[in-house]
Amino acid sequence: MAPDKKLRNLIYNLRDKASIVAATLSLRRHVSSVRLHVVRATNHSISTPASEDRIADVLSVGKGSHLLPCVCMDVLMDRLHETRDATVALKCLFTMHNVIIKGPLSLRDQLSYYPSSGGHNFLNLSNFRDDSGWGHWN
Secondary structure: OOHHHHHHHHHHHHHHHHHHHHHHHOOOHHHHHHHHHHHHHOOOOOOOOOOHHHHHHHHHHHHOOOHHHHHHHHHHHHHHHHOOOHHHHHHHHHHHHHHHHHOOHHHHHHHHHOOOOOOOOOOOOOOOOOOOOOOOOO
């Protein structure tokens, strides 16, 4: 592996660890646990796909209170729209696919109502750019 790819992978792993630590130290326990499940299911690791256990953890959020499914979709959509890494974007989309196919009704409803404050197409990924060099032909 090239040194720049190793550095990029290290930076991505550190970002994931920082997100996990921030969620763990948050005072809002229910919200932080949802964020923790989403970050773990959509990590930057290229070599490992999102495991069934991690996806099941995200899907179990829908069985909680009425607030948690809304928070889960907010966190998942924010992660999808803020990332510049194709791996994370694909894992977010795969997680959303699992919500649609296997998820409880409360999560599926939140997916159809997102975003609650706007009216734009939340799956519009036309602004997504992965500048990492993966897939660019020289």
